[in-house]
Amino acid sequence: MPKITFVEHNGTQHIVEAPIGKSVMQVAVDNMLPGIVGDCGGCCSCATCHGYVAPEWAAKLPPVQEDEEMMLEGALHTRPTSRLTCQIVVGPDIDGLVVELPVSQF
Numbered sequence: 001m002p003k004i005t006f007v008e009h010n011g012t013q014h015i016v017e018a019p020i021g022k023s024v025m026q027v028a029v030d031n032m033l034p035g036i037v038g039d040c041g042g043c044c045s046c047a048t049c050h051g052y053v054a055p056e057w058a059a060k061l062p063p064v065q066e067d068e069e070m071m072l073e074g075a076l077h078t079r080p081t082s083r084l085t086c087q088i089v090v091g092p093d094i095d096g097l098v099v100e101l102p103v104s105q106f
Contacts, residue, residue: 002095006033006051009103018090024099025049025086035101042086044068047075049085050105054098057081061088076104 001017006028008014018027028036028049037048044067053061058081064072068087072078085099 002090002092002097004090004094005096005098006035007098007100008035009101009106018094020090020092022090023086024051024088024090024094024097025084027090028085035105036085037105038086040086044071044084044087047071047084048105050075050078051083051085051099051101052079053081053083053088054100055081057097060093075102077102 001019003015004018004024004027006014014033016027016031023042025036025038025042029038039048040046064083068084071084072082075082
């Protein structure tokens with residue numbers, strides 16, 4: 001099973017196993033990780049699952065779609081590698097993904 005590392009704004013790391021087919025947001029919520037709320041349940045309509053993917057992972061993920069880009073425009077503290085974690089689906093190729101969580105969600 002792939003593993004994802006979530007890094008809180010204070011540097012605390014959480015390494016979790018991620019079932020294939022779930023979204024990164026759902027993996028975080030299932031593991032009760034702080035900093036990912038997922039208010040909309042993964043419908044790409046709230047940005048409460050905003051995270052920063054590690055730069056080395058940004059090009060390996062599917063590109064940001066228009067609806068995700070629009071949601072990110074309203075999110076706080078965005079960076080070039082900002083993503084909505086509800087839009088990233090876990091697959092075998094995602095093993096080792098690192099997602100940093102913004103201070104605005106704590």
